[in-house]
Amino acid sequence: MSEKSYEAIKYDLIISRLKSRGVEVEDIAKITLELQQQYLKDISLETCVEHVKRVLIKREVQNAVFTGIELDVLAEEGKLSEPLSTLLMEDYGLYGIDEILALSIVNVYGSIGLTNFGYVDKLKLGIIKDLDSKQDGVVRCNTFLDDLVGGIAAAAAGSIAHRFADTSKVLAAYKASK
Numbered sequence: 001m002s003e004k005s006y007e008a009i010k011y012d013l014i015i016s017r018l019k020s021r022g023v024e025v026e027d028i029a030k031i032t033l034e035l036q037q038q039y040l041k042d043i044s045l046e047t048c049v050e051h052v053k054r055v056l057i058k059r060e061v062q063n064a065v066f067t068g069i070e071l072d073v074l075a076e077e078g079k080l081s082e083p084l085s086t087l088l089m090e091d092y093g094l095y096g097i098d099e100i101l102a103l104s105i106v107n108v109y110g111s112i113g114l115t116n117f118g119y120v121d122k123l124k125l126g127i128i129k130d131l132d133s134k135q136d137g138v139v140r141c142n143t144f145l146d147d148l149v150g151g152i153a154a155a156a157a158g159s160i161a162h163r164f165a166d167t168s169k170v171l172a173a174y175k176a177s178k
């Protein structure tokens with residue numbers, strides 16, 4: 001039996017952390033699909049899943065996800081000191097570090113990821129809306145998770161855009177400059 005690679009161990013851990021917070025790869029891919037459908041009509045959910053997975057194997061993405069989920073969980077368990085405890089439990093709008101952390105994911109794919117992230121954040125697409133909504137009598141903190149999910153979806157959309165970019169005109173322009 002072959003031993004699991006370090007990369008595979010890290011990837012599996014990220015997937016199980018997201019699952020433990022109610023998020024599946026497909027949930028993120030559905031947001032990516034919504035983002036990309038307006039540019040690529042024939043894009044499939046499978047392609048989006050593939051690109052979400054591609055984002056999730058990156059070290060900086062994994063580190064952001066570990067950090068954000070850990071803080072959400074510690075807040076839920078009442079293990080953070082004040083004022084951070086209240087800032088996270090109340091999802092205080094001017095806290096802002098949740099978005100900053102997610103930007104480290106988005107930045108991996110440059111400005112196109114950034115534009116998509118702004119869009120996702122504004123419209124609260126797909127599972128982000130569920131993560132964001134409060135449930136009566138349930139102690140829950142997704143202050144970081146909603147932005148992490150948005151960041152991963154936006155980065156995957158950026159990855160797709162880079163992959164499917166029509167470079168023929170640009171290529172011709174480069175050739176013409178000789």
Ligand SMILES: [Ca+2]
Nearest residue numbers: 098143146147
């Ligand atoms: Ca948030």
